[in-house]
Structure formats: C-alpha cells, structure tokens
Amino acid sequence: MIKAVLFDLDGTLADTAPDLGTALNRVLEKLHLPQKSMTEIRPVASHGASGLITLGTGWQPDHPEFATLRRDFLAEYELHFTDETVLFGGINELLLKLAEQNIVWGIITNKPHVFTDRLLPKLECSVKPSVVVSGDTTSAPKPSTIPMYYACRQIGVAPENCIYVGDAERDMQAGRQAGMITVLANWGYISATDDTASWPADYVIEKPEQILKLLK
Secondary structure (H helix, E strand, O other): OOOEEEEOOEOOOEEOHHHHHHHHHHHHHHOOOOOOOHHHHHHHHHHHHHHHHHHHHOOOOOOOOHHHHHHHHHHHHHHHOOOOOEEOOOHHHHHHHHHHOOOEEEEEOOOOHHHHHHHHHHHOOOOOOOEEEOOOOOOOOOOOOHHHHHHHHHHOOOHHHEEEEEOOHHHHHHHHHHOOEEEEEOOOOOOOOOOHHHOOOOEEEOOHHHHHHHOO
C-alpha cells in the first residue's frame, strides 16, 4: 500500500533549468566562451553544477580549474536561483489529491540545502512537504540509498510503501536499490541520448496526474 510519494526536485518537481542556465552563461561570459541555449542546457540541468560546467567548457571534474569554476557557478546561481524557477504544471493539483488520500509527500534532491531551503517557499506548494532531503543532508547523495532511507525514517514509512519520482538514472537507481517503486518523469531533463529503457524504472509517466493511477 502506497503511503508516500517522494520527488526529485530539479526537472521533476520544479523547472529550474532557466535559472541554472543563466548562471552557466554568466560564467561562460566571464571566460569568453560561447553561450549555451536552453535547448542545450535543459537536458543536462538534472546533472547540476558539474554537468553544466562540463557542457559549457568541455572540462571534466579532474580539470585543475574545475573546482574553482564550480564555486563561481554556484555564486552566480545564488544570485538568480529564484528568478524564473516554477513548479511544473499539474504538480500543485497532484499534491492536493495526495493530501485528500492521506498520502504524504516529500523531496529527495542532490541540490545543496543552501538553495533547497530558500527555494521551496518561493515555489508556493499547495501542500507542505513532510520531508526534504538535500544533497548534503546525509553523508552521500543519490545514487546512494542513504538519503532514501533517511527520508523514510523521517516520515515513518517503509521504502516499499513509497513511490519515488525522478528524471535521472541516479534517481531510478537510488529508488530501486532502496526498495521503492520507481517512476520516471518523462517531462524532465532527459537527453535524446539517454538510454532510459535501461534505467530501473517501474513506470514511465508523461504527466504528474498519472501518479494517481499508481496509488491503486
């Protein structure tokens, strides 16, 4: 019996790509590198700062300047992270429906808490989340199962009674390995080259409202 629905944040619950893209392009401008379009940014946005820096510069995390550039990116993002970010269409309606069925909801994201904690009030969710786990809340982020089990302990719901919704392979891996029902949000930041068929998703949905059918 499903008692909780847990969500990834970027690309699943909220459309954060525009603000992430602004931060990336400001950094690229300082480096005198070409700007990236939203068409290029959106499929990579779920991979966070590191993925976006690689997209913009071609640098890998072992590049000697990568850590410095990541700090610069996060500093730019902090100036703009609530400018254009909004909940995806249908999310607020879904949260109300879950509440009507006494199903709690929460967030498990790899986004640092310094952003998560300040972004959530701006999103104006129709129902307050019962738990929020950021990328630095526990000792390891997804695809580790540590944040998944932490969320379950906080809400008092066993993993097998949870649905986890995300838009990245690591979301599906973490959810599956923790024993949750995994749902791939096909509206999220998924690249044309992503082999989603190989991801451990129990279901693939096109709209948030489809989660309601899985509760049965």
